[in-house]
Amino acid sequence: MTAYTKQDVLLQATDVCLSYDGTPILHDINFSIRNIVRPGVNQGQVVSLLGRSGVGKTQLFRLLAGLQKPTSGSITINGNKQVEAGDMGVVFQHYYLFEWKTIYQSLRMATSQNPVLKGNEQEAIRKWAEAFDITASLHKYPQQLSGGQRQRASIIQQLLKGSKFLLFDEPFSGLDVCVLDKVVDMLLQVSVADELNTLIIVSHDIETSVAISDTVYILSKEEGGATIKKEIDLVERDLAWHKEVRRNKAFADTLDEIKASL
Amino acid sequence: MVLLQVVVALVLWHTTSNGLMPQPGKVAAALIHLSTTKLLIDNVLVSLALTLKAMLYAIIITLGFAYLSVLPFFRSIAEFIVKCRYLTLAGLIFVFTLLTQNGSALKLWLLIFGIVPFFVTSFLSVIVNINQREYDLCKTLGYSKWRTLYEVIIVGKADKVLEILQQNFAIAWLMITMVEGLSMSEGGIGALLIKYNKYNDLTNVLALQLVIFFLGLFFDFLLATMRRWLFPYTTLATK
Numbered sequence: 001m002t003a004y005t006k007q008d009v010l011l012q013a014t015d016v017c018l019s020y021d022g023t024p025i026l027h028d029i030n031f032s033i034r035n036i037v038r039p040g041v042n043q044g045q046v047v048s049l050l051g052r053s054g055v056g057k058t059q060l061f062r063l064l065a066g067l068q069k070p071t072s073g074s075i076t077i078n079g080n081k082q083v084e085a086g087d088m089g090v091v092f093q094h095y096y097l098f099e100w101k102t103i104y105q106s107l108r109m110a111t112s113q114n115p116v117l118k119g120n121e122q123e124a125i126r127k128w129a130e131a132f133d134i135t136a137s138l139h140k141y142p143q144q145l146s147g148g149q150r151q152r153a154s155i156i157q158q159l160l161k162g163s164k165f166l167l168f169d170e171p172f173s174g175l176d177v178c179v180l181d182k183v184v185d186m187l188l189q190v191s192v193a194d195e196l197n198t199l200i201i202v203s204h205d206i207e208t209s210v211a212i213s214d215t216v217y218i219l220s221k222e223e224g225g226a227t228i229k230k231e232i233d234l235v236e237r238d239l240a241w242h243k244e245v246r247r248n249k250a251f252a253d254t255l256d257e258i259k260a261s262l
Numbered sequence: 263m264v265l266l267q268v269v270v271a272l273v274l275w276h277t278t279s280n281g282l283m284p285q286p287g288k289v290a291a292a293l294i295h296l297s298t299t300k301l302l303i304d305n306v307l308v309s310l311a312l313t314l315k316a317m318l319y320a321i322i323i324t325l326g327f328a329y330l331s332v333l334p335f336f337r338s339i340a341e342f343i344v345k346c347r348y349l350t351l352a353g354l355i356f357v358f359t360l361l362t363q364n365g366s367a368l369k370l371w372l373l374i375f376g377i378v379p380f381f382v383t384s385f386l387s388v389i390v391n392i393n394q395r396e397y398d399l400c401k402t403l404g405y406s407k408w409r410t411l412y413e414v415i416i417v418g419k420a421d422k423v424l425e426i427l428q429q430n431f432a433i434a435w436l437m438i439t440m441v442e443g444l445s446m447s448e449g450g451i452g453a454l455l456i457k458y459n460k461y462n463d464l465t466n467v468l469a470l471q472l473v474i475f476f477l478g479l480f481f482d483f484l485l486a487t488m489r490r491w492l493f494p495y496t497t498l499a500t501k
Contacts, residue, residue: 067398086404096395100418100495109413113404143498161403 016073024225044197051219089158114162365445421493
């Protein structure tokens, strides 16, 4: 088994509840994400929140992104800071970008928010565009890009903003097999780019999410709203950080276990 | 195809015209004659100047109310302006005469009053239909409310302003003939039209209608071209 330790809490959700007009959507959501440290590797965290369609994943996504306040409970990052909009990098489903800005202009919007990049904005954009193979598309509008290119541009935009937390809403939805592999590689590339990078994937694609995660939380519906029903530590099961993990029998068993819990 | 339709329409017009209705040839001759006179050019310039001035004022007023409509106090005012579409200008001429200093100002403000409700209606509908994701993206980038307003509504919808101008230019152009009839001393294409109508000079009336029609089409084309040139993304096909 790969050597690792789990250290400081990076994100903590405590008793998070959400209801609309008295109708409970989420209740008592409790989970935490810790900094995983692996000797010799800049190992970030990849956490998946899995659940059936309509269970409330998108609502939880909005709470984590700070776009909405929970009815009760709290979500804190970096110690005790309540999550606010702008704290997290957020990659929406369908990779929304402003239609009236070129990719370069969209990326500049993000770099202007990142004080660390001051004076090196162009260099940072060039570096990430090259790494994600969209240099040729920098001066194009989003309408001129394919779905895969939009996704990459959207991820770079959020990376350039400087947040260590990156939230993905259904990143594997509607992708063909070839593009899906590229997206998986890209997410893994981001996860090891910095020790503190933390990817939170909200998805209903169990297999792909489990294949790249270190921890899985299962969200399922109960009376009184959806809640986290189960936590699976994939590192403990030796299912994390292996490229060929899908061939492992334990991986298939874990998928069955998750499906049974949904 | 279009050419054929035009030819058929002209032939129908020519064959069905009786003594009262001038034939297309006569109207065309009147149009050519009018085009060579200083009278038409002077009057067209007067009308165009008034329309463009009114459009400029109207768009400034519209943008002011539309942008401020994100604040609850101004929202109700903007909604009231939208309802003003149902007011007829004819019933307000005396009120405007009392409120303005001279015929020129009367025409200008009547035109502005006539255009603004349509502009505000169109622009409010653009603001109301803004995709929530546009605001969300700004929030996730850590933008303040004012920066979000600037990026999403002011910059993001600038192309819509030109689109609304293009759509509503027809309304302004339609009203110009009516308001110019109120104070004819300064001339204008509307005043000229009323004069020809008064003497039942149907040939020149129709020739003038053609001038109004073609000028309208020209400005429609001009605004569409400007929009494509200033905001190239509006004409891009989604990949």
